[in-house]
Amino acid sequence: MKKCNKIIEFIKNIYKKDFIALHEPIFIGNEKKYICDTVDSTFVSSVGEYVNKVEEKICEITGAKYAVAVVNGTNGLHLALKVVGVNEGDEVITQALTFVATSNAIVYAGAKPVFVDVDLDTLGMSSKSLRKWLEKNAIKKGNETFNKTTGNRIKAVVPMHTFGHPCRIDEIKKICDEWNLELIEDSAESLGSLYKNKHTGTFGKVGVFSFNGNKIVTSGGGGMIVTNDESLAKRLKHLSTTAKVPHKWEYFHDEVGYNYRMPNLNAALLLAQLENLDKFLRIKRDLAKRYKKFFENIGIEFINEPKNAKSNFWLNAIKLKDINERDEFLECTNNNGVMTRPIWTLMNKLPMYKNCQNDGLENSRYLEERIVNIPSGVVV
Ligand SMILES: Cc1ncc(COP(=O)(O)O)c(C=O)c1O
Structure with missing residues (x-):
């Protein structure tokens, strides 16, 4: 690919390194201080002040x-799927163009995913495709919705804000309300991203963020569930702490819970990272602007933030002509110290999800062959 060397030169000039990762964490704040605090206090596990602080933050x-x-x-x-009432044998609608965790979580909750298409501009769930699929395949009975083909109950919808670009979440919410479906936002990639000035993850009943090492801020490993519903929040905390009924010494658990609570050690790292979130967002938006200008000048489409959205530009992406150009680009950049990655293989192509229902996935298939992520870490 002719333009590849020019692109490598541009990226190396930004990062000024021999090897450039797709997304590296950076620690320029209180990370060490807060982690040492937890060690000194001995509160390194799932109880501690940092856990409360990151929740407040x-x-x-x-x-x-x-x-x-x-x-x-x-x-x-x-947990989000569980608390909104997804049960064994239910179906949950999501997108095929996502990281595998979205679908895996649906299966952990005992349900089966159904895949609908994404929009070409947002790369996230298409509200039009969702409506179309429901009108063709679903039927309402009382307050519930069922799949006409399988007879199973459809309980929830899980759209994902791809690479930090918000999808048309207000329209998706409207459709969920019309069909009595619970809306859970997979906001794993979109901390700091807004849609119509409202933070992603807060449109649905529950939203979920990830703090994996590759995200805009990290706790090493970690996640956060957000909701405006007090009773759901209480249940989420209860279930994530082995469903133990609070008591000074008794071990009484009132249902099958999970050991899912974030340890204080991870929360300490996260708090320090969150203190720099605004700075990271500024730097990442600035980097995206530079990329956009550069790629426009050389005639390659840069994935920009959608209309009505303010993106965190977690991972920058470009759209290449076809799969051959994509593979040439991946080969050339990765062989020359610039890490790039194709977008995910569609979920319906993975062995465990190949029998799940889908709507044809026209846009998803088109994007799968063309979208590539380029280095996006915060430039320091
Ligand atoms: C879209 C999406 N969903 C879910 C997850 C899962 O998050 P975690 O890695 O923290 O389990 C990730 C990221 O890793 C993700 O990108």
Whole structure:
């Protein structure tokens, strides 16, 4: 690919390194100080002041009323699905163009995913495709919705804000309300991203963020569940702490719970990272602007933030002409110290999800062959 060397030169000039990762964490704040605090206090496990502090901080950042810190985003999605009432044998609608954790969490909750298409501009769930699929395949009975083909109950919808670009979440919410479906936002990638000035993750009944090492801020591993519903928040905290009924010494658990609570050690790292979130967002938005200008000049489409959205530009992406150009680009950049990655293989192509229903996935298939992520870490 002719333009590849030019692109490598541009990226190396930004990062000024021989090897450039797709997304590296950076620690330029109170990370060491807070971690040492937890060690000195001995509170390194799942009780401690940092866990409470990061929950408060996420409420402040997102505007959500309640936040529950958990060990990772996948487990956060699992619990979210459980508390909204997804049960064994239910179906949950999501997108095929996502990281595998979205679908895995649906299966952990005992349900089966159904895949609908994404929009070409947002790369996230298409509200039009969702409506179309429901009108063709679903039927309402009383307050519930069922799949006409399988007879199973459809309980929830899980859209994902791909690479931090918000999808048309207000329209998706409207459709969920019309069909009595619970809306859970997989916001794993979109901390700091707004849609119509409202934080992603706060449109649905529950939203889930990830703090994996590759995200905009990290706790090593970790996740956060947000909701405005007090009773759901209480249940999320209860379930994430082995469903233990609080008591000074008795071990009484009133249902099968999970050991999903975020340890204080991870929360300490996260608090220090969150203190720099605004700075990271500024730097990442600035980097995206530079990329956009550069790629426009050389005639390659850069994935920009959608209309009505303010994106965190977690992972920058470009759209290449076809799969051959994509593979040439991946080969050339990765062989020359610039890490790039294709977008995910569609879920319906993975062995465990190949029998799940889908709507044809026209846009998803088109994007799968063309979208590539380029280095996006915060430039220091
Ligand atoms: C879209 C999406 N969903 C869920 C997850 C799961 O998060 P975690 O890795 O914290 O389990 C991730 C990221 O890792 C993700 O990108």
